[in-house]
Amino acid sequence: MDFKHSRSVKLNDGHYMPRLGFGTYAPATVPKSKAFECTKVAIEAGFRHIDAALLYENEEEVGAAIREKIADGTVKREDIFYTTKVWATYLKPELVRSSLEISLKKLQMDYVDLFIIHVPFPMKPGNELLPKDANGQIILDTVDLCDTWEALEKCKDAGLTKSIGVSNFNRKQLEMILNKPGLKYKPTCNQVECHVYLNQSKLLEYCKSKDIALVAYSALGSQRDPGWIDQKSPYLLEDPVLNAIAKKLNRTAGQVALRYLLQRGVVVLAKSFNEKRIKENMQIFEFELTEDDMKKIDGLNKNLRYNKFLFAANHPNYPFSEEY
Numbered sequence: 285m286d287f288k289h290s291r292s293v294k295l296n297d298g299h300y301m302p303r304l305g306f307g308t309y310a311p312a313t314v315p316k317s318k319a320f321e322c323t324k325v326a327i328e329a330g331f332r333h334i335d336a337a338l339l340y341e342n343e344e345e346v347g348a349a350i351r352e353k354i355a356d357g358t359v360k361r362e363d364i365f366y367t368t369k370v371w372a373t374y375l376k377p378e379l380v381r382s383s384l385e386i387s388l389k390k391l392q393m394d395y396v397d398l399f400i401i402h403v404p405f406p407m408k409p410g411n412e413l414l415p416k417d418a419n420g421q422i423i424l425d426t427v428d429l430c431d432t433w434e435a436l437e438k439c440k441d442a443g444l445t446k447s448i449g450v451s452n453f454n455r456k457q458l459e460m461i462l463n464k465p466g467l468k469y470k471p472t473c474n475q476v477e478c479h480v481y482l483n484q485s486k487l488l489e490y491c492k493s494k495d496i497a498l499v500a501y502s503a504l505g506s507q508r509d510p511g512w513i514d515q516k517s518p519y520l521l522e523d524p525v526l527n528a529i530a531k532k533l534n535r536t537a538g539q540v541a542l543r544y545l546l547q548r549g550v551v552v553l554a555k556s557f558n559e560k561r562i563k564e565n566m567q568i569f570e571f572e573l574t575e576d577d578m579k580k581i582d583g584l585n586k587n588l589r590y591n592k593f594l595f596a597a598n599h600p601n602y603p604f605s606e607e608y
């Protein structure tokens with residue numbers, strides 16, 4: 285197998301997705317120019333999979349970085365696997381394509397590689413990405429996700445995206461799409477929170493049985509953005525077991541946390557806006573964890589979710605009331 289394919293998984297629609305992706309989300313306090321600088325560093329370091337979203341409000345910067353790296357000959361467009369997501373305010377089927385078109389315009393590209401449903405709970409459509417009522421509560425909405433899925437299928441047929449998938453879906457929601465009458469394309473992936481404290485073994489097994497790639501986000505324990513994450517949750521990278529294994533291998537806890545997922549057949553996203561750590565994260569292909577270390581890390585699982593989206597907890601589409 286050639287280099288590109290040995291570091292990629294073949295999706296159920298025949299396209300290849302690199303097993304390691306660069307996360308581009310950063311809290312609002314981080315200057316947008318960092319996304320531009322760091323996406324270039326990531327591409328130079330060898331990242332070929334870039335995970336973005338309309339919600340992150342930095343697709344102009346990420347797109348400019350990719351275009352610059354294409355212009356200077358570092359990569360070709362077809363070497364890059366770019367993911368964007370349809371945000372919650374665009375889940376009505378008639379709005380889905382416009383979300384992708386906005387992303388493409390910001391990127392100044394004519395297609396993305398993957399377009400996924402960001403979250404299964406819709407929010408009120410409009411100009412606000414996080415629409416709020418007078419009490420500051422997010423205004424949710426309703427939609428039939430099967431209709432949303434058909435709109436994604438149309439985006440693929442129109443050539444605006446090579447592949448389509450979902451994010452933050454539970455097993456029942458995946459099953460609902462897979463069992464949809466007249467299904468044209470299966471979801472290629474489900475991007476979910478997955479790390480040593482939430483190892484998603486049951487969802488992973490289910491996804492493997494349906495040839496759906498599980499893509500892990502917050503694999504390093506999240507950015508602990510106070511807007512989204514409970515500040516009392518434990519620091520994943522301070523875990524003593526991870527650190528002991530890292531020390532033994534002369535690696536870092538971050539590398540071990542990422543490598544653990546890679547070895548279980550998970551596609552891993554890693555966000556870093558720091559040159560040293562971006563390079564460090566690319567090195568997870570250079571070492572292996574023993575079966576014994578894998579078992580020790582399995583033992584760290586405590587079903588701890590950092591990204592709970594609690595504002596949607598009472599919505600019928602809230603995905604995390606189910607076991608998996």
Ligand code: NAP
Nearest residue numbers: 307308309501502503504505506507538554555556557558
């Ligand atoms: P993450 O990948 O868990 O990273 C958390 C933090 O770890 C980063 O802020 C980074 O800080 C630090 N870090 C990176 N490499 C490290 C290393 N080798 N050693 C020590 N620390 C390291 O962050 P995340 O943003 O939660 O998840 C990654 C990506 O997944 C996002 O950027 C986004 O693309 C996607 N995501 C998707 C969803 C969804 O709902 N679909 C939700 C959350 C995230 P520095 O920048 O300072 O290095």
